[in-house]
Amino acid sequence: MFGLMGVTAVALIVKLLGRNRTENVDGLLIEQTSRVQAHNDRVTYSSAAVHKSSPTVRHHYRP
Template sequence: MVATGVLFGVLAAVVGALIAVLLRRRNGGTQNADGLRIEQDRRLQARRDRVSFNAITLHGQAPNMTDQYRR
């Protein structure tokens, strides 16, 4: 019984720490125009990469169960 209480206490502490880290990160956004422009360029480049490197673009067809995936 005591071990279960300790386990839940540790889990609650970990969850609390993760919530604090996530809330602190949200407030750390970019504040200047240069940083916003860089973030926008990277987001647009990621979108272009997702479109140009998908399976249909590279192989001419959608992947299926018979494809041999390389590791």
């Protein structure tokens, strides 16, 4: 039983580590573009940008 669980864990680790490899330049460029887009989205849609105040400001109004 423990052997089966160990084999399953090793298979999952190998599968997950194998997914992160990019074999060609096109894949690297796509990943880089995605990272840049995600960074821009985080900056554009941050709490400070959307609400024009920091998220720690407390308001006295409670619904």
